[in-house]
Amino acid sequence: MKRTGAEVFIECLYNEKVEVIFGFPGGAVLQIYDELFGSEIKHILTRHEQAAAHAADAYARSTGKTGVCLVTSGPGATNTVTGIATAYMDSIPMVVFTGQVPTPMIGNDAFQEADIVGITRPVTKHNYLVKDVDDLPRVLKEAFYIASTGRPGPVVVDLPKDIMSAKTDRPYPNKVQLKGYNPTYSGHLGQIKKVAQEIVKAKRPVLYTGGGVIISGCHKELLKLAELTRIPVTNTLLGLGGFPGTNPLFLGMLGMHGTWYANNAITDSDLIIAIGARFDDRVTGKISEFAPHAKIIHIDIDPSSISKNVKVDLPIVGDAKNVLAELNKELKQLKAPPQTRDWLTKIEQWKKEHPLKYNKKSGKIKPQFVVEELYRITKGEAIITTEVGQNQMWAAQFYKFANPRSFLSSGGLGTIGYGFPAAIGAQMGNPDRVVIDIAGDGSFQMNLQELITVVQYRLPVKVAILNNRFLGMVRQWQQLFFNKRYSSTCIHCAPDFVKLAEAFGAVGLRAEKPEEVAPVIEQALNTNKPVVMDFRVDPEENVAPMVPAGGALKDMILV
Amino acid sequence: MRHSISVLVENQFGVLARIAGLFSGRGFNIDSLSVGETIDPDVSRMTIVVRGDDRILEQVMKQLNKLINVIRVVDLSKEEHVGRELVLVKVVANQRDRAEILSITDIFRGKIVDVGPETYTIEITGDENKIKALINLLVPFGIKEIARTGRVCMGRGSKSIKV
Numbered sequence: 001m002k003r004t005g006a007e008v009f010i011e012c013l014y015n016e017k018v019e020v021i022f023g024f025p026g027g028a029v030l031q032i033y034d035e036l037f038g039s040e041i042k043h044i045l046t047r048h049e050q051a052a053a054h055a056a057d058a059y060a061r062s063t064g065k066t067g068v069c070l071v072t073s074g075p076g077a078t079n080t081v082t083g084i085a086t087a088y089m090d091s092i093p094m095v096v097f098t099g100q101v102p103t104p105m106i107g108n109d110a111f112q113e114a115d116i117v118g119i120t121r122p123v124t125k126h127n128y129l130v131k132d133v134d135d136l137p138r139v140l141k142e143a144f145y146i147a148s149t150g151r152p153g154p155v156v157v158d159l160p161k162d163i164m165s166a167k168t169d170r171p172y173p174n175k176v177q178l179k180g181y182n183p184t185y186s187g188h189l190g191q192i193k194k195v196a197q198e199i200v201k202a203k204r205p206v207l208y209t210g211g212g213v214i215i216s217g218c219h220k221e222l223l224k225l226a227e228l229t230r231i232p233v234t235n236t237l238l239g240l241g242g243f244p245g246t247n248p249l250f251l252g253m254l255g256m257h258g259t260w261y262a263n264n265a266i267t268d269s270d271l272i273i274a275i276g277a278r279f280d281d282r283v284t285g286k287i288s289e290f291a292p293h294a295k296i297i298h299i300d301i302d303p304s305s306i307s308k309n310v311k312v313d314l315p316i317v318g319d320a321k322n323v324l325a326e327l328n329k330e331l332k333q334l335k336a337p338p339q340t341r342d343w344l345t346k347i348e349q350w351k352k353e354h355p356l357k358y359n360k361k362s363g364k365i366k367p368q369f370v371v372e373e374l375y376r377i378t379k380g381e382a383i384i385t386t387e388v389g390q391n392q393m394w395a396a397q398f399y400k401f402a403n404p405r406s407f408l409s410s411g412g413l414g415t416i417g418y419g420f421p422a423a424i425g426a427q428m429g430n431p432d433r434v435v436i437d438i439a440g441d442g443s444f445q446m447n448l449q450e451l452i453t454v455v456q457y458r459l460p461v462k463v464a465i466l467n468n469r470f471l472g473m474v475r476q477w478q479q480l481f482f483n484k485r486y487s488s489t490c491i492h493c494a495p496d497f498v499k500l501a502e503a504f505g506a507v508g509l510r511a512e513k514p515e516e517v518a519p520v521i522e523q524a525l526n527t528n529k530p531v532v533m534d535f536r537v538d539p540e541e542n543v544a545p546m547v548p549a550g551g552a553l554k555d556m557i558l559v
Numbered sequence: 560m561r562h563s564i565s566v567l568v569e570n571q572f573g574v575l576a577r578i579a580g581l582f583s584g585r586g587f588n589i590d591s592l593s594v595g596e597t598i599d600p601d602v603s604r605m606t607i608v609v610r611g612d613d614r615i616l617e618q619v620m621k622q623l624n625k626l627i628n629v630i631r632v633v634d635l636s637k638e639e640h641v642g643r644e645l646v647l648v649k650v651v652a653n654q655r656d657r658a659e660i661l662s663i664t665d666i667f668r669g670k671i672v673d674v675g676p677e678t679y680t681i682e683i684t685g686d687e688n689k690i691k692a693l694i695n696l697l698v699p700f701g702i703k704e705i706a707r708t709g710r711v712c713m714g715r716g717s718k719s720i721k722v
Binding site: 118121122125179304308 | 568569573576577580584614617618621622624625626627628629630631722
């Protein structure tokens, strides 16, 4: 049956079971928006295309489904680039549809023309410009397939206006055929047996696990592995939620602002088992002194992650869920009793020696205290989004996540302005859960226009602003490494966040003393409206402990 | 060390840009890159000459493999292979030097493919050393222009790189 390109587009959304898309209309996507008007697909109109991309990203992170974003050509498309790059760095399945000028005008510097395929090539898993409507059904199918399989990532599909009104009778395919794309899902059994042998032999092993655990959904297998072998677990930032934050085997986060004991454990370890993590520079510190005594095992679905930064002794390419299931089976057969008792005792001692801490008697609201109260009151069950910087690190350190897909944060790219639009996507995907954006006053201002989006769609998102009137993390670095010269980081000239919230039709609340923190949080959680909480925190509080840039993990500054 | 990598790719627009972007974005050094259609018009074959140690080469191969349009990647430097480059050289050839240039070209099994009143254009194929030697001999006559294809490579014997 002949359908227009725009009709094929809607057919694709139904076939791929897309329930909600995030976008912003414009001239080049008028046909698509006209088709959407009568459809059952929910469309969330953000007030900036960057926010649409972040919302689609967070929808994907919090649900495991592919996030979808739709924008117009030119500036609409270029505004999504930060959101696409954010998703790319963190391996998030997302499909971004961009309008394009009609095919005969491409290359003419037409009104609202941008070569978005060229611009996004280095920040997408793959991208397409559809030049023939007969290719459209195949390209749409491939886009969703590529985005969500293997190591996931964003895919951009550029849709010229004339293609959306042209007609085709090509059916929407059931399967894809890609000669050059065939991800490896099951791990090599011989390698898995070798890994089991190494685990049984190890005296000071550590499980170092990342976002891959969340993506593959292997948190149960990981818990089983850790409890079976009595091996302590440390998470990367993106790995948080992949292992219960309250489990005694948990070491918290490692790396630059990780715990002292997690970094110590890595440095003293004789076996690192990396699962779905990529040895990022914020994790390893000085690479030549990273885990100097350890054999390194690396389980990852992306072969190019293996031996990229750190030389790996035993690699396994495959989906972590399959690999861990096989590994647990193998370990059970070996029936070797765990030998980590002394190791765990030592780690317990480290935990007591230098726990995460802050001054609880200052009389001021400490930002860490706000995060602890959020944790206590939500029992670790909320979805937390963050911006980037101090707010992000405090959230990572002091909120003990009970479940995977609950901590949404821009890890790789480090995008401030991510958290608030991300909360929109997370709330759309999880209408029954509490969604809280832990923000800074600086970062919240980067996408605060979305307040009207949460009001319009009645999304009860809560924003907890740790308001220190600084761009805090940059200020911290200036304090420590630039002789307290606070160049462009002092933002005392700020809006009244309570009035601002009210102007948008949301609820604004403020806490200025420690005893006001819990009542404000409780009041916010007891309303089903969007709420902005303005916590006036100690302005020059620092994130501690800290590995200075380029330093080794063992050289952590405790402060 | 220099490596010659054969890459089979889908013959579509934008594939060359993806590969060039991959090399520039990750800071890999390309010495030369040549590309042409294979017997299957949907597939092109590239030969990329890249410089780097084993670690860099491992990343180059893996990153190339990661591109959706890349079908196969083989490092031919790891096996016996034939590598050739085609070069056109326009050299100043006045009456006095013509005979000598002709005999040099003959010795190198080159061909004069164009004759002008004051120039010869020489076509030569061969490996890097042979081409370098010929060019060194032609420099004293005055080289006006030079165009090179970059290296193309193929493994020796009956084995072949297929989709």
